[in-house]
Amino acid sequence: EAGVTQFPSHSVIEKGQTVTLRCDPISGHDNLYWYRRVMGKEIKFLLHFVKESKQDESGMPNNRFLAERTGGTYSTLKVQPAELEDSGVYFCASSQDVGGTQYFGPGTRLTVL
Amino acid sequence: AQSVTQLGSHVSVSEGALVLLRCNYSSSVPPYLFWYVQYPNQGLQLLLKYTSAATLVKGINGFEAEFKKSETSFHLTKPSAHMSDAAEYFCAVRETGFQKLVFGTGTRLLVSP
Numbered sequence: 001e002a003g004v005t006q007f008p009s010h011s012v013i014e015k016g017q018t019v020t021l022r023c024d025p026i027s028g029h030d031n032l033y034w035y036r037r038v039m040g041k042e043i044k045f046l047l048h049f050v051k052e053s054k055q056d057e058s059g060m061p062n063n064r065f066l067a068e069r070t071g072g073t074y075s076t077l078k079v080q081p082a083e084l085e086d087s088g089v090y091f092c093a094s095s096q097d098v099g100g101t102q103y104f105g106p107g108t109r110l111t112v113l
Numbered sequence: 114a115q116s117v118t119q120l121g122s123h124v125s126v127s128e129g130a131l132v133l134l135r136c137n138y139s140s141s142v143p144p145y146l147f148w149y150v151q152y153p154n155q156g157l158q159l160l161l162k163y164t165s166a167a168t169l170v171k172g173i174n175g176f177e178a179e180f181k182k183s184e185t186s187f188h189l190t191k192p193s194a195h196m197s198d199a200a201e202y203f204c205a206v207r208e209t210g211f212q213k214l215v216f217g218t219g220t221r222l223l224v225s226p
Contacts, residue, residue, distance in 0.1 A: 003156075004156070031212070033212070033213070033214075035214070035216075040218075040219075041218060042117075042216045042217060042218045042219070043157075043205075043214075043216040043219075044216070045213035045214065045215070048212050048213060055212065056211075056212065056213060058213075059213065091156070091157065093157075098212060099207075099212065101159060101162065102159075102214060103159070104149070104156045104158070105156050106154075106155060
């Protein structure tokens with residue numbers, strides 16, 4: 001069974017540009033989560049989808065971040081325009097059930113110059 | 114708000130020595146507790162989880178953790194370190210009724226020959 005996959009693995013962009021990160025959850029997992037680790041600090045929750053609906057987006061830092069999950073399958077996280085403080089590793093996780101074990105992807109390392 | 118404290122950003126042990134990574138949480142109600150590990154260039158992998166079934170939880174690769182309510186702790190141990198255990202370890206909690214994980218800042222385990 002394939003795990004959670006994320007694309008790209010690395011992205012380097014300049015301040016003010018737009019970047020879109022993609023996450024493919026484990027097949028059959030209705031729950032999808034985004035987390036972020038900035039500057040070696042703790043990993044922080046961004047938001048949670050149940051199928052295509054946003055269940056909890058309390059961790060989204062500001063309106064420059066837009067997450068979507070069309071059709072309840074893969075998800076994208078767009079940052080527009082990117083700022084220096086957005087640099088970090090963005091993790092995606094999925095779980096089969098609400099409250100189930102969250103399985104993480106390898107992360108996307110975003111560097112904003 | 115829920116928080117997790119991991120004492121020591123870096124822990125160094127010799128191969129064969131006991132591994133002890135500390136985790137304390139803040140919660141008035143016993144939460145769900147997790148330890149994840151991130152090996153170099155890989156994603157987060159679940160080591161073990163506590164879900165109130167038993168206070169001593171055994172995980173993969175010989176790791177175990179003990180939930181101590183009186184101390185609000187969930188320390189991770191392994192009797193004998195192996196070189197392959199070198200990685201970053203994250204303690205996380207999830208409160209009942211919530212889906213997001215709250216992580217500690219991580220502890221990097223260094224194993225010397």
